Amino acid sequence: MSGHISPKSTYYAIFGALMVCTALTVGAAYIDLGNLNFPVAFAIAVFKATLVVLFFMHVKYGSRMTKLIVGTAFFFLGIMLALTMSDYLSRGWFTSPNGTTGAGAITSLSGPAAPAAEPAAPAEPAAEPR
């Protein structure tokens, strides 16, 4: 039938690669990379997921239609993540006179008089704990 039959060695190689990446992501977690810890962990996970999708899920050998649908899924997921993050990560950029531009620094457009409205969150300048 249509299905492409991969040699067993391919599956074992992919499994090995996934294990190596798991070890990498565990190792990277214990190194302080500053703001990069999260992106690094996420990038390794994306790479692992790509291996699974292409080889274990046979998308590499699938029809163009399958590839289109799979690509669309991750494209729209990317839109959701990127647009949401571009909002939340940039909220503190231009409104804070004291330069706390770190991700998650919650500042309001009306200036520093905001604390009454938001009692809990602004207490921690998110740039610091990293």
Place this chain on the structure above:
Amino acid sequence: MPNGSAAGHAEPHGHHHPALQHHFDDLEQQHEASTLGMWLFLVTEVMFFGGLILTYTLYRIWYPTAWAIGSEELDIYLGGFNTIVLILSSLTMALAVRAAQTGQQKATVTWLVLTMALGLTFLVVKFFEYKEKFELNHVPGPYFQFEGPESPHVQIFFSLYFALTGVHALHMIIGFALMSVITTMAAKGRFTPEWYTPVELAGLYWHFVDIVWIFLFPLLYLVDRHYVG
């Protein structure tokens, strides 16, 4: 339409494969349509888990300290063990599909049973992780207890921990049920190299659940380790 066109159906029940349904030209087309359908379902799953992971990320940006404290409470050894178990189960699943493709019935059943055993191992480990959280009162709700000023935000972390791993575990349980049906079918010799679509689709689902865990493990267990470690 009781009397469909006879074109292309000269022998309505003649020589074709018993699994071939009449609205498809051949098994290849039918297999392609089934795979596409499964992928469309998985697209909705991608968006579903994507939304949850986005929520996790946003709260992490807001409460980085609480996230580091909460993450530290999770057992990295159990999480790592489960990661290996689940990736291994993806390998056995891939080999089960391969065995079905090449018509090795016994091997198909063996690999499927191994996959189920690994899935069960994952769930048992998860059960003991949950049990520990219940004993420590780390389960969000009226009985939640956590020392320190970050307590309310750590509770948000645990809410998302339980939501993400809980929904994932539910998918594992559904996958396990799915797999027992497929294994029974394989044991009865229902699959041939011409038609093994159910094994392939169950495999797609199983690998997807594995992918979700590939994201959950670093995000929940690992990413804040360097604060303390």
